[in-house]
Amino acid sequence: MPxxxxxxxxxxxxxxxxxxxxxxxxCELTIGKKKYAEFEDHIxxxxxxxxxxxDQLLEAIDKxxxxxxxxxxVFDLPKETEEEKVARREAMQKALKHATVSPFSMMELIVxxxxxxxxxxxxxxxxxxxxxxxxxxxxxxxxxxxxxxxxINISGIKDQDFVQEYxxxxxxxxxxxxxxxxxxxxxxxxxxx
Numbered sequence: 639m640p641x642x643x644x645x646x647x648x649x650x651x652x653x654x655x656x657x658x659x660x661x662x663x664x665c666e667l668t669i670g671k672k673k674y675a676e677f678e679d680h681i682x683x684x685x686x687x688x689x690x691x692x693d694q695l696l697e698a699i700d701k702x703x704x705x706x707x708x709x710x711x712v713f714d715l716p717k718e719t720e721e722e723k724v725a726r727r728e729a730m731q732k733a734l735k736h737a738t739v740s741p742f743s744m745m746e747l748i749v750x751x752x753x754x755x756x757x758x759x760x761x762x763x764x765x766x767x768x769x770x771x772x773x774x775x776x777x778x779x780x781x782x783x784x785x786x787x788x789x790i791n792i793s794g795i796k797d798q799d800f801v802q803e804y805x806x807x808x809x810x811x812x813x814x815x816x817x818x819x820x821x822x823x824x825x826x827x828x829x830x831x
Contacts, residue, residue, distance in 0.1 A: 771826035
């Protein structure tokens with residue numbers, strides 16, 4: 639698959655990754671300022687958690703690309719004999735499960751990143767408050783993109799227990815994360831009005 643198509647598939651996660659740039663900037667504009675001294679240790683913690691989550695998300699993006707490449711490779715497997723067809727179907731099922739777990743893991747990381755973003759709201763430099771709102775929007779886009787990838791992968795999986803588990807857990811993460819993102823955005827919106 640051409641690099642451009644793989645890059646396009648990763649776009650939602652790259653939007654989520656931008657959250658860390660915004661959050662890092664907000665933290666750095668807060669740390670060391672007298673006005674926010676009472677929150678300095680808290681914001682330093684947010685900064686550290688965000689750096690760790692960013693590293694994990696970047697690793698997850700690489701794993702998702704690898705999982706996609708495995709699914710793509712299955713299409714190149716031979717399918718002339720019945721044995722080859724069975725082997726190809728089994729390989730596809732395994733690849734699709736792996737390709738489901740990858741964006742699901744990103745959803746978990748994104749929800750954690752939203753929780754970290756929420757920790758900075760009202761405790762960081764008010765001149766950079768809008769950046770926390772933008773961070774929440776980027777994370778929500780990444781979350782929704784990951785959910786779509788979970789859905790497309792489970793649509794081809796025959797193991798209904800697996801499908802049901804990842805559908806229900808993914809839907810729960812989507813609802814939790816979307817609510818968090820919307821609450822962060824609303825809080826920022828109200829603070830700026």
